[in-house]
Amino acid sequence: MANDKDFILKNAIEVGGSTKVTIGDAPASGSVTVGYDLSVAAYDDVRFDIQSQDTSAQAVRFGDIGTKMYIMGYTNKRVYQYTLTTAYDISTASYASKNLSVNGENTSPLGVDFKTDGTKMYMAGGGQIYQYTYQLLGM
Numbered sequence: 038m039a040n041d042k043d044f045i046l047k048n049a050i051e052v053g054g055s056t057k058v059t060i061g062d063a064p065a066s067g068s069v070t071v072g073y074d075l076s077v078a079a080y081d082d083v084r085f086d087i088q089s090q091d092t093s094a095q096a097v098r099f100g101d102i103g104t105k106m107y108i109m110g111y112t113n114k115r116v117y118q119y120t121l122t123t124a125y126d127i128s129t130a131s132y133a134s135k136n137l138s139v140n141g142e143n144t145s146p147l148g149v150d151f152k153t154d155g156t157k158m159y160m161a162g163g164g165q166i167y168q169y170t171y172q173l174l175g176m
Contacts, residue, residue, distance in 0.1 A: 085127040090117045090136070096148040099125060100155065106130055109149040109160070114140035116149050116158070142167045 087094055091110025098107045103124030108117045118135040121127065139146050139160050148161035158169040 083126075083128050085119075085130045087117065087119075087132075090132060091115065095146060098149055098151060100151070101153055105133075107149055107151070109146050111146060114138060114144060114146055116160070137169070137171070139167070
């Protein structure tokens with residue numbers, strides 16, 4: 038039996054159809070903010086300058102609670118760590134004076150990501166993925 042009706046479940050709404058979309062914790066006003074939708078994204082006019090560390094940022098990643106930010110620098114082939122006093126707010130960022138060279142593995146680093154517990158780092162570059170185990174940068 039097909040169910041093609043929208044329904045509310047524990048303060049969330051699921052919109053039916055061939056592709057289901059669930060939106061949770063809608064504000065009492067009735068307006069809904071949907072994350073991860075580029076069609077409704079707008080620039081906040083907030084930026085953070087990393088040029089004193091590297092002039093070509095290739096990737097940005099945040100630690101698990103958003104108070105650490107990591108930048109893959111292409112020019113110096115390093116991953117840089119920054120501290121944010123407000124989670125995910127780059128206007129509160131400052132350089133933590135921690136970095137890790139990836140030049141020995143690849144001279145074209147393009148991306149960086151982390152295992153959720155911060156014990157492994159993954160770097161992408163030149164058609165390869167490199168895995169690091171360390172505690173230097175941490176999450």
